[in-house]
Each structure stands twice: as structure tokens, then as C-alpha cells.
């Protein structure tokens with residue numbers, strides 16, 4: 372079994388640096404997690420305050436990489452955080468993880484998440500020896516479904532009924548899966 376680094380390792384692409392979040396990134400993290408409109412198809416409630424984001428951030432940074440790791444997606448040319456990407460619900464025995472992605476509205480449509488997603492998949496498959504990657508996506512979330520397909524995920528099933536509870540409401544999701552070797 373591959374050894375898991377204690378903190379998110381640095382992953383580089385042409386235009387991006389994927390790196391751990393630091394306590395000093397609070398404002399950038401809140402810009403991502405506090406934007407209710409951008410998070411309208413997200414699996415959790417948006418953060419209602421910077422104080423709440425601070426608590427979330429402590430959790431994100433302290434989480435055990437055997438199950439969870441988040442990266443800040445930084446644009447190389449501006450050195451600004453433009454998004455985040457993570458893996459979670461990692462199952463070591465079955466070598467499976469779920470992934471999530473989020474980018475600031477102004478930074479969408481540039482292919483940044485395709486680039487970040489490819490780097491994450493390389494890391495998961497080559498370094499952590501993950502065999503299966505899953506993405507759960509609301510049927511309404513066309514940009515996320517398009518991104519998953521671009522990366523090589525296949526739509527495997529759904530709707531999984533009432534899979535997410537967000538803002539007190541149940542939501543159905545579709546399940547996308549990628550097996551090692553199918554990444555594009």
C-alpha cells in the first residue's frame with residue numbers, strides 16, 4: 372500500500388500550483404466556500420460567515436490524509452487562490468476515493484479545473500495507487516458533469532435518490548466513476 376504524505380503534496384501544472392491551504396488563506400477560502408450562488412449545486416451548505424470558514428479551515432487542514440486531503444488551486448501568474456480540489460471518503464482496502472472541485476466564478480471557463488483535475492488524478496492513481504475515483508454530481512450541474520467527462524469519468528448511474536442533505540432539503544445525485552487507466 373502506498374504511503375500517504377502527511378500534508379497535501381505540491382502538484383504543478385502549466386498554469387497552476389496545487390498546494391496545502393494555510394491559516395493565512397482564510398479570506399481566499401471564504402471567497403470559495405461563502406459564495407451561495409456558486410455553491411448552488413454543492414453537497415454542503417455554504418459558509419455563512421468568515422468565523423465559520425475559520426472553523427471549517429481548521430478541520431480541512433487537520434483532516435487525516437488517509438481519508439481526506441484538500442489543495443488550494445493557485446494561479447501561477449497571479450499567485451492567487453482561484454479554487455480548491457479535494458479527495459474524501461478514501462477507502463484504503465478498496466483503493467477508492469471521491470473527489471470534489473470548486474473554482475471562483477471569474478476563473479471558470481479557462482480550463483483550470485481540467486488542468487487541476489488531471490494533476491489530482493495522476494497523483495491519486497500513480498502515487499496513492501487508487502483504483503477507482505468517484506464524483507457525485509447533481510443532474511442540474513452541467514459544468515461539473517462536463518468536467519468529469521473531460522477527465523475521463525463515465526456516468527455510471529443515478530439518480531441516487533435523496534443522497535445529499537443541503538439546507539434542510541434532500542437532493543438526488545448522479546454517480547460518475549473512473550477506473551485507473553481511463554483518465555484523459
Ligand SMILES: CC(C)(COP(=O)(O)OP(=O)(O)OC[C@H]1O[C@@H](n2cnc3c(N)ncnc32)[C@H](O)[C@@H]1OP(=O)(O)O)[C@@H](O)C(=O)NCCC(=O)NCCS
Pocket residue numbers: 409410412413414472473474475478479480481482483484485486507508509512514515517518
Ligand atoms: C464545476 C466547475 C469547477 C467547472 O468549472 P469550469 O471552469 O467549467 O471547468 P474547467 O476549468 O475545466 O473549464 C472548462 C471550460 O473552459 C473552457 N476552456 C478554455 N480554455 C481551456 C483549456 N485550455 N482547457 C480546457 N478547457 C478550456 C472549456 O471550453 C470549458 O468551457 P465551456 O464549459 O464553456 O465549454 C465550476 O463550475 C464550479 O466551481 N462550480 C461550482 C462548484 C461546484 O458545483 N462544484 C462541483 C460540485 S459536484
